[in-house]
Amino acid sequence: MYAAPFSFLETTVTQPDGSQLTLYASGDEFYHWVHDKDGYTVLQGEDGYCYYAEKNDMGELVPSPFLVGKTSIADTKLKPWLKISKEKYDVRRERLQPLSRTRGMFQPQYASHKKPLNNIVIFISFQDATTFSKKRSVYDSRFNSTTSSTGSLKDYYLEVSYDNLTIQSHFFPHADLEANNVGYVDFHNRGFYRAYNATTNPDGYKTSEESTMREHNLVQNAVDAMRSIIEQEFTPDEIDNDNDGYVDNICFVVQGNSDGWSDLLWAHRWSLYTKECYIHGKRVMDYVFQPENQVTVNTLCHEMFHALGAPDLYHYSEESKTLDPVGAWDLMNSGWCHMGAYMKWMYAGKSWITEIPEITTTGRYSLVPLSQGPDNSCYKINSSNANEYYVLEYRKKEGKYEKNIPRSGLLIYRINTTVSNGNRNGPPDEVYIYRPYGSLVENGFLDEAAYQTNAGAVMTDKTYPKPFLSDDSDGGLRITNLVVENDKLSFDINITTTGVESEQETSSFKIYLESKTLIIHSNELIKDIVVTDLSGKGVMKWDNVTQPISLQQLSSGVYIVSVTLANDTTYQQKIILK
Secondary structure, eight states, X not given: OBOOOEEEEEEEEEOTTSOEEEEEEEEOSSOEEEEOTXXXXXXXXTTXXXXXXXXXXXXXXXXXXXXXXXXXGGGSOOOSSOOOOHHHHHHHHXXXXXXXXXXXXXXOOOOOXXXXXEEEEEEEEBTTBOXXXXXXXXXXXXXXXXXXXXXXXXXXXXXXXXXXOOEEEEEESOOOTTSBOOOEEOSSOGGGGSBOBTTTBTTSBOSHHHHHHHHHHHHHHHHHHHHHHHHHHOOHHHHOTTOSSBOSXXXXXXXXXXXXXXXXXXXXXXXXXXXXXXXXXXXXXXEEEEEGGGOOHHHHHHHHHHHTTOOOOSOOSGGGTTSOSSGGGSTTTTOSSOOOHHHHHHTTTTSSSOOOOBOOSOEEEEEOBGGGOSTTXXXXXXXXXXXXXXXXXXXXXXXXXXXXXXXXXXXXXXXXTTOOSTTTTOSSOXXXXXXXXXXXXXXXXXXXXXXXXXXXXXXXXXXXXXOOOTTSOOOOOOEEEEEEETTEEEEEEOOOSSOOOSSOEETTEEEEEETTEEEEEESSOEEEEEEEOTTSOEEEEESSOOSSEEOTTSOSEEEEEEEEETTSOEEEEEEEEO
């Protein structure tokens, strides 16, 4: 099972007495939970009322005695952001991995990356909930528009694939675009697909096995109801363009909002492995399942890249989520932007970017923005470890999708070829983006990962961050003299086999340390000097520089010295005070 993570998804909960609470749901397909605006986890009691959560002596989440809406948190000892244990999370994750049992392997199916792809969308409603909140035209815009300012599934993949992949979505049952939306009406009420509660939902499922059977029955029944209409409109080849015997992609949009206490009524991608379900003799296996409020363009695009073969780039384990390997720089993490050049190459069948050119000799190189590729949009540079290499790309903050990246500049990231399936089990990670103050144990400033114009050392084994490898060893990368000018980014690469300089320096600039005295040689006037600790917190600053500079007042430790010259060039050097 795959899905994009959600955060603070507003949900209205009706209690047994008819009162309503505005709460929020956060999480991914493996675990999501309900909480208030301040992050305090909320559970339903057996009486159907909402209680703040606490942990019992076994470390399990249970309802506390404190009712939501009637309790002052300040008067309790409750803690926010309580979640299930890592062991329970791992069990849920293992159960929900995509399965394609008929292929003899536990792997999802993938669609073609270049041919036109017909995406089948089936709307589902329930006996007691037949009304959709939006007209069919809203969904048509999110799936198929090429003119909407907010983008669409079709428009996004035309752009990121450099016009190689056209995705056209087709809706069933048919409805007028400006009329109220309609769906296949299931045999059961909506509560049948929600978690059991003795008071508020006695017909709900009680076990994960029961949830699986109910979901798979619902999906099969919806396909059975729409099969004849779909087969009238498409040939077998048009729904299986790579001719692998499976329907390329099928999506179910479910009436109503997501349910924070339900694994079933939450956006996810899964496999219909318990059923033999066919359209035109092509088996329906992997599918996307989304409640109405989770049908966002961003989520549609994230799920489609899963259908095309891409893994998630965020960490699944709660214990590892504080270390974010990619952040807002890639669709497959938390970004609403292009996926990186490596992802386009590796997981799009090497058909959007056919190769990542390798730099093997010292020299000056240039890049165009990734959005203007594929030609001259990325480079590969080997590290000192045969299993790891670097990828460089120029990201420019402009356009319908790339405008959402944190800033423009040179993105430098590491690929670990011994890791497969993305970053879900990391660290170690398949893809890791370097950023200021980032390390194996510190997240650093990920939004500042794109390097901008710098006449000195941009990244070497003596800068901070250094281009460290997955085991924290030196990687040997040396990038200097970066210039960003509109649609062109240029930099120098020094390919060496004997290491790098012991100090950050150029012919006109040098930083070094004698005991606790900082000495700077520069042909340019110095504007200011800032010393920070490894968290990025400033500890000393000089605007009017008189050398040498005493650091006697600093305690022993590791610091970062940032020197900005009169021409606005900034140099950074890691120093160790003993």
